[in-house]
Amino acid sequence: MTDEAGGKHGPPPPEALEARLRGLADAVDALAAQARRVAEVEHQRAVIALRSVPEATPDARSVVENAVQEAIDSHAPVASRLAADLAPGLASLNTASPAWQSREYVGAGVAAHARVGELSVGKDTTVPVVAPLLGTTGWKVTSDRGQTAHRLLQSTALRLIASAEPFRLRVDAFDPRLTGAMGLLGHLTTKYPQLVPRAGHTEEQLQITLSGLVDVSSMRASRMAQLGHRSFEQLLRDTGRVTDPYRLLVLFDYPAGVDARAQRDLIRLAETAADRGICFLVHHDPAAKIEHDVEPAAFLKMLAPVTISGGRVEVAHLPGIGARLDEPFEAHVAAGLCDVVAELADRAVLPTIEFAGTLPDRADWWQPVRDELSSVIGYDDRTPAEVRLRSGNPALPHVLVGGAVGQGKSNLLLVLIHGLAARYAPGDLEMYLLDFKHGVEFSALGPAVGRPHWLPHVRVLGVHSDRPFGLAVLRHLSDELARRSEVFKAQGLADISELPAGPDRPPRILVVLDEFQVLLEDDDELADEAAKLLERLVRLGRAYGVHVVLATQTIEGVKRLATRRDSIFGQVPYRIALKTTPTDSQAILRTGNTAAAELQFRGEAVLNANFGSPDDNQHILVSFADRDLLDKLRHELWSKAESSRPPRVFNLAEPARLAETVLATRPRSSGAGTVHAWAGLPIAVTEEPVTVEVRPEPGAGVLVLGDGATDALGTLSGLAISTAVASPAPPRFIVIDGTGGEESTSEGKSAMVQTLQRLGCAVELVDHPDAIGERLFALRDSIKDGQVPGPTYLIGMGMHSVPRMTLHVEGRFESPADALQQIVKDGPSRGVITFAWWNRLHVCTEHLGFKRANVAVHLFLRHPQDGVKSVAGPLVRWPSEPHRGLLWDGLHPEPPVVVPFAPLRFDEVDRFIGQVAG
Numbered sequence: 001m002t003d004e005a006g007g008k009h010g011p012p013p014p015e016a017l018e019a020r021l022r023g024l025a026d027a028v029d030a031l032a033a034q035a036r037r038v039a040e041v042e043h044q045r046a047v048i049a050l051r052s053v054p055e056a057t058p059d060a061r062s063v064v065e066n067a068v069q070e071a072i073d074s075h076a077p078v079a080s081r082l083a084a085d086l087a088p089g090l091a092s093l094n095t096a097s098p099a100w101q102s103r104e105y106v107g108a109g110v111a112a113h114a115r116v117g118e119l120s121v122g123k124d125t126t127v128p129v130v131a132p133l134l135g136t137t138g139w140k141v142t143s144d145r146g147q148t149a150h151r152l153l154q155s156t157a158l159r160l161i162a163s164a165e166p167f168r169l170r171v172d173a174f175d176p177r178l179t180g181a182m183g184l185l186g187h188l189t190t191k192y193p194q195l196v197p198r199a200g201h202t203e204e205q206l207q208i209t210l211s212g213l214v215d216v217s218s219m220r221a222s223r224m225a226q227l228g229h230r231s232f233e234q235l236l237r238d239t240g241r242v243t244d245p246y247r248l249l250v251l252f253d254y255p256a257g258v259d260a261r262a263q264r265d266l267i268r269l270a271e272t273a274a275d276r277g278i279c280f281l282v283h284h285d286p287a288a289k290i291e292h293d294v295e296p297a298a299f300l301k302m303l304a305p306v307t308i309s310g311g312r313v314e315v316a317h318l319p320g321i322g323a324r325l326d327e328p329f330e331a332h333v334a335a336g337l338c339d340v341v342a343e344l345a346d347r348a349v350l351p352t353i354e355f356a357g358t359l360p361d362r363a364d365w366w367q368p369v370r371d372e373l374s375s376v377i378g379y380d381d382r383t384p385a386e387v388r389l390r391s392g393n394p395a396l397p398h399v400l401v402g403g404a405v406g407q408g409k410s411n412l413l414l415v416l417i418h419g420l421a422a423r424y425a426p427g428d429l430e431m432y433l434l435d436f437k438h439g440v441e442f443s444a445l446g447p448a449v450g451r452p453h454w455l456p457h458v459r460v461l462g463v464h465s466d467r468p469f470g471l472a473v474l475r476h477l478s479d480e481l482a483r484r485s486e487v488f489k490a491q492g493l494a495d496i497s498e499l500p501a502g503p504d505r506p507p508r509i510l511v512v513l514d515e516f517q518v519l520l521e522d523d524d525e526l527a528d529e530a531a532k533l534l535e536r537l538v539r540l541g542r543a544y545g546v547h548v549v550l551a552t553q554t555i556e557g558v559k560r561l562a563t564r565r566d567s568i569f570g571q572v573p574y575r576i577a578l579k580t581t582p583t584d585s586q587a588i589l590r591t592g593n594t595a596a597a598e599l600q601f602r603g604e605a606v607l608n609a610n611f612g613s614p615d616d617n618q619h620i621l622v623s624f625a626d627r628d629l630l631d632k633l634r635h636e637l638w639s640k641a642e643s644s645r646p647p648r649v650f651n652l653a654e655p656a657r658l659a660e661t662v663l664a665t666r667p668r669s670s671g672a673g674t675v676h677a678w679a680g681l682p683i684a685v686t687e688e689p690v691t692v693e694v695r696p697e698p699g700a701g702v703l704v705l706g707d708g709a710t711d712a713l714g715t716l717s718g719l720a721i722s723t724a725v726a727s728p729a730p731p732r733f734i735v736i737d738g739t740g741g742e743e744s745t746s747e748g749k750s751a752m753v754q755t756l757q758r759l760g761c762a763v764e765l766v767d768h769p770d771a772i773g774e775r776l777f778a779l780r781d782s783i784k785d786g787q788v789p790g791p792t793y794l795i796g797m798g799m800h801s802v803p804r805m806t807l808h809v810e811g812r813f814e815s816p817a818d819a820l821q822q823i824v825k826d827g828p829s830r831g832v833i834t835f836a837w838w839n840r841l842h843v844c845t846e847h848l849g850f851k852r853a854n855v856a857v858h859l860f861l862r863h864p865q866d867g868v869k870s871v872a873g874p875l876v877r878w879p880s881e882p883h884r885g886l887l888w889d890g891l892h893p894e895p896p897v898v899v900p901f902a903p904l905r906f907d908e909v910d911r912f913i914g915q916v917a918g
């Protein structure tokens with residue numbers, strides 16, 4: 001046996017079912033449209049019948065009155081019912097109806113028809129007169145008095161916006177003569193500008209609105225073509241999308257303020273408006289002076305005429321029937337209504353696409369990279385929206401992401417990063433993730449106290465990066481490009497996709513630079529170099545498997561981008577724009593492409609894989625990544641990776657950590673008692689600390705200068721502890737503490753002492769002010785007498801706070817400072833080296849003398865410029881920021897900037913010792 005289609009028995013294939021369902025839905029649509037037309041005709045008939053009821057004359061009064069009543073009785077209820085069917089609820093109610101003051105009908109549904117006025121018949125019967133509007137091209141309203149036309153336009157806009165479900169209709173308006181007619185909806189403009197944006201008054205504003213509508217129209221056209229729909233209604237029903245509203249454009253006093261370009265757009269839009277859910281409500285003032293070379297009729301002829309004269313209004317499909325124009329809305333009624341609409345919008349639930357649903361099955365995680373890295377970032381209706389990073393055929397190497405504050409940029413970046421991390425193994429994909437504004441929560445991607453896992457793909461994590469770190473990462477990547485280029489050249493390869501998978505193929509690199517414009521903002525050398533490196537990265541990255549994601553809130557006004565726009569963005573075909581301003585939409589997509597300004601919800605985006613060309617706009621909803629779910633995913637990936645190195649984490653606002661640094665590297669010593677003491681971490685990708693070579697020779701030692709007790713203590717701890725670890729045998733430490741019992745550093749001081757002791761060092765702590773001087777004299781004497789028992793380090797914490805340092809002590813002709821000066825100067829060759837902190841250079845000079853006991857190494861923390869310049873030279877600029885140090889050793893013309901270590905915490909001591917022992 002065969003079925004209807006001639007095939008074998010069995011259920012029809014899903015495509016056939018789908019086609020049948022679609023056929024049925026089309027038939028239902030056609031029926032509904034027909035029913036609407038029938039209702040329209042019936043309403044028309046009933047109204048005409050009422051209109052032709054004869055006037056009562058005195059001689060035949062009763063007969064005629066009866067006939068009149070009969071006609072009214074039979075037609076009026078029909079006409080009223082049909083009007084209410086066509087224009088439900090607020091769309092057809094009289095402005096005086098008490099229903100306007102209740103919330104009952106607000107948000108009931110988009111009304112295709114709208115009331116223009118009413119017909120009075122008999123003594124006290126009225127019938128609403130309605131006309132089709134949404135779903136048509138619109139109305140051309142003319143009036144003997146401009147004011148009445150404005151009244152109809154504003155009432156109609158209010159009726160429609162109040163009837164529609166939240167976010168199903170957006171009303172834009174152009175009011176070139178500043179009549180303020182849209183003020184009636186002012187409450188909504190204030191609360192929900194995405195529903196009723198502020199009316200435009202200038203030609204530029206009109207142009208922005210129109211170009212947005214052109215984008216909407218073109219996006220709808222391509223989706224309709226793609227899905228085989230003929231109308232916007234069909235598209236809506238089929239996709240169930242609530243984020244794509246009907247659009248109503250209200251034009252007052254047309255053609256005032258309409259130039260030739262706007263006119264062209266209006267005509268272009270009007271030609272297909274009815275099918276694309278775009279509708280015009282136009283007041284035409286025939287008497288208005290035509291300011292531009294514009295032919296009003298060319299546009300107006302596409303609209304249904306609505307004529308007002310003497311307080312009567314006549315619509316196209318009811319010729320000769322003048323309905324009484326409604327009274328205007330009371331301002332307080334309109335305001336109350338707008339509040340209710342805004343409240344409903346607040347409560348409207350945005351459909352969410354769960355990120356988990358866009359991940360591949362676990363069995364398919366970490367597939368080998370073939371010729372692209374691709375991941376699903378959301379949905380375009382029911383089709384997954386993918387970002388495919390590839391070097392050729394077509395070349396889609398990089399992405400530019402933009403969107404205003406709070407519109408879902410962080411979520412989008414996290415979706416992209418985690419989507420890729422689930423699809424490709426850390427061996428095939430490395431990530432460099434930098435956030436320049438502390439927006440994206442990248443910190444969760446690294447390790448933390450109480451969270452041992454991290455995203456195993458991440459090599460560098462700039463949680464809150466500063467410009468110098470960004471530059472360092474760009475330099476590092478630039479070196480990596482150079483390295484890859486050598487390898488590729490040697491093998492005669494042009495592109496990474498030519499390399500087969502295997503141990504010789506370098507991993508793809510994903511570089512995410514959030515708020516990348518910060519790098520280029522200032523007018524300085526750093527910005528210059530960063531721009532050049534960025535340019536190089538996007539130009540060469542394509543062939544060498546480096547993919548860059550540039551994300552920004554706004555790139556308006558970034559000077560360096562203006563000149564380098566083409567050379568950077570010209571290499572970035574992918575554009576993803578979340579909701580933003582028309583200007584930024586154009587900056588991210590392309591000039592003239594304002595589609596991102598038309599988006600309504602956070603999470604909605606325009607995805608474009610063709611340099612922002614408007615014809616390639618895809619309207620997508622980005623999937624939403626719940627933070628807990630992402631953490632679970634990271635844990636799972638981290639466990640799957642078995643062994644992975646923690647990323648280099650950089651946080652502008654935080655100092656470096658000794659316990660973490662010792663995970664990555666070890667303090668070293670080299671021959672002849674030279675140790676390489678840790679001064680801090682460099683602002684670089686590497687985790688190798690910046691070291692100070694400490695030789696037992698005159699001039700050895702480190703002077704730490706400037707404000708910030710914790711930075712100073714952290715620096716001294718780094719120097720002391722690294723020295724202890726690096727020394728062949730545990731040295732002795734004498735810790736002089738001039739800061740007294742200061743709370744903020746007490747844990748750090750004790751933890752430093754504990755750590756040194758656990759490393760086997762003898763530690764002597766001298767913190768009583770009265771004891772310090774004597775201890776310095778004693779130490780000086782032992783140096784002088786050659787009695788130093790072995791390598792000894794004097795750690796001076798807050799020497800500026802030691803009282804009476806420069807006063808002669810009773811019974812001696814010298815001060816403790818004199819003794820210190822001799823210790824610092826003569827100590828090194830006798831086994832005593834000093835690392836000490838003063839808050840100011842001049843205090844240190846007072847203690848140690850003009851040459852500061854010949855010590856070469858100065859480490860400046862927050863310190864006034866003049867002091868820094870007097871040591872490091874007039875060209876050095878030192879911005880003095882927390883957690884930054886400038887290391888001057890007199891040897892390097894450009895002193896390196898270091899990130900000082902934080903003082904150790906008690907809970908880190910064990911970890912540190914364990915690491916060193918392990």
Ligand SMILES: Nc1ncnc2c1ncn2[C@@H]1O[C@H](COP(=O)(O)OP(=O)(O)OP(=O)(O)O)[C@@H](O)[C@H]1O
Pocket residue numbers: 350351352353403404405406407408409410411412439440602603604621622623624
């Ligand atoms: N795709 C989405 N689907 C549903 N809700 C979303 C989506 N994207 C973002 N949101 C919601 O919007 C909020 C803000 O998102 P997100 O933090 O990503 O914005 P942002 O643009 O990065 O903000 P900021 O400007 O502060 O960096 C989220 O907490 C979430 O509630």
